[in-house]
Amino acid sequence: INGNKPFCAEPSSSLLVESFLTPADFFYVRNHLPVPEIDLKDYTLELAIEGTTKKTLDFKAITKYKKHTITAAVMCGGNRRSDMSKVKTLKGINWNVGAVGNATWTGARLCDVLKDLGINEDAFNHVQFEGYDLDPSGMPYGASIPISKAMDPRADVILAYEMNGKPLSRDHGFPIRVIVPGVVGARNVKWLSKISVSKEESQSQWQQGDYKGFSPSTDWDNVDFRKSPAIQEMPVISAICQPQNSDVVKVNENGKIQVKGYAWSGGGHKVIRIDVTNDKGKTWHTADLTEDLQAKQGRYWSWTLWNVELPVDKNSKEVEIWAKAVDSAYNVQPESFNNIYNLRGLLCNAYHKIKIQLKQ
Numbered sequence: 023i024n025g026n027k028p029f030c031a032e033p034s035s036s037l038l039v040e041s042f043l044t045p046a047d048f049f050y051v052r053n054h055l056p057v058p059e060i061d062l063k064d065y066t067l068e069l070a071i072e073g074t075t076k077k078t079l080d081f082k083a084i085t086k087y088k089k090h091t092i093t094a095a096v097m098c099g100g101n102r103r104s105d106m107s108k109v110k111t112l113k114g115i116n117w118n119v120g121a122v123g124n125a126t127w128t129g130a131r132l133c134d135v136l137k138d139l140g141i142n143e144d145a146f147n148h149v150q151f152e153g154y155d156l157d158p159s160g161m162p163y164g165a166s167i168p169i170s171k172a173m174d175p176r177a178d179v180i181l182a183y184e185m186n187g188k189p190l191s192r193d194h195g196f197p198i199r200v201i202v203p204g205v206v207g208a209r210n211v212k213w214l215s216k217i218s219v220s221k222e223e224s225q226s227q228w229q230q231g232d233y234k235g236f237s238p239s240t241d242w243d244n245v246d247f248r249k250s251p252a253i254q255e256m257p258v259i260s261a262i263c264q265p266q267n268s269d270v271v272k273v274n275e276n277g278k279i280q281v282k283g284y285a286w287s288g289g290g291h292k293v294i295r296i297d298v299t300n301d302k303g304k305t306w307h308t309a310d311l312t313e314d315l316q317a318k319q320g321r322y323w324s325w326t327l328w329n330v331e332l333p334v335d336k337n338s339k340e341v342e343i344w345a346k347a348v349d350s351a352y353n354v355q356p357e358s359f360n361n362i363y364n365l366r367g368l369l370c371n372a373y374h375k376i377k378i379q380l381k382q
């Protein structure tokens with residue numbers, strides 16, 4: 023548990039790689055505001071075009087749209103922040119590697135719901151979302167995505183009412199949340215109350231004054247949030263989950279140790295390779311991948327789990343392990359956090375490096 027009010031929590035990393043689909047109870051929770059309590063029979067979703075209310079849907083009306091299921095990882099923009107914070111102090115929840123989960127999401131496609139509004143796509147730029155959770159001044163949580171992503175049937179944006187085949191839990195956005203696959207967690211608005219098609223981005227704090235990247239030299243005295251774009255698609259990332267940093271690991275009869283983790287990339291890019299080293303890059307070992315075999319080209323929303331057996335030196339008592347992922351655009355993780363440090367601790371995708379003790 024990383025925070026009680028609002029509630030934020032992540033599973034231990036070894037639990038994370040136990041299954042390809044993350045059970046809802048182990049799926050990280052990130053709330054910025056108090057969790058709303060919603061009665062299904064009172065639930066409404068407002069649809070608006072640039073401020074003009076066009077339509078209100080109840081829960082049943084949303085379930086009448088053709089049902090779509092996708093498998094997608096959701097990752098917080100601050101996942102692995104605790105690693106980046108070792109470079110220099112920064113502001114934010116001290117996430118380890120667990121601010122990510124992979125699940126199936128079932129619901130109506132956003133493009134189908136928007137099509138019924140009869141929008142002239144060229145007249146607008148963004149689709150904004152609001153949640154039923156409110157700040158003390160009565161302002162809701164909010165975010166937006168580009169209209170091109172919202173309207174594209176192949177972008178698979180879902181108004182989800184099921185997670186892993188069961189109704190969404192309160193923690194994860196009951197009764198409806200938007201799943202924007204390949205995009206930073208912050209845009210996957212929970213407890214969805216309103217969708218508006220607009221010329222402008224969401225003016226919420228989380229779109230305008232947070233979830234943006236900056237140069238390592240930007241500090242709180244000179245930061246100008248208007249100058250960086252809001253994070254949408256996420257960069258390629260991986261993490262070692264078993265063993266964990268400073269674990270004691272028994273070397274097997276073949277002189278090897280088992281290492282497991284996950285990797286993911288935004289924008290529908292598939293992870294094509296994981297390279298792992300235990301000699302600081304002199305030798306790289308290619309991991310075996312567990313992938314979503316149903317995913318289509320350019321629509322790879324799931325994470326990839328990986329495992330590898332690393333041969334270790336007979337005499338060594340301690341070993342450092344590094345992992346890096348490569349995606350289908352041949353994007354690769356940067357080697358260290360030094361040159362990607364940013365004051366909010368976002369986009370923390372440097373090589374994951376751990377040190378473990380060996381029992382020979």
Ligand code: MTE
Nearest residue numbers: 050051052053054098153163207208211212
């Ligand atoms: N939606 C609402 N309404 N309120 C929130 O605080 N947090 C966002 C996003 N959607 C949030 C929200 C952030 S920052 C993340 S990382 C994801 O939800 C987390 O989703 P989860 O709690 O289901 O894991």
Ligand code: MO
Nearest residue numbers: 052098099207
């Ligand atoms: Mo987040």
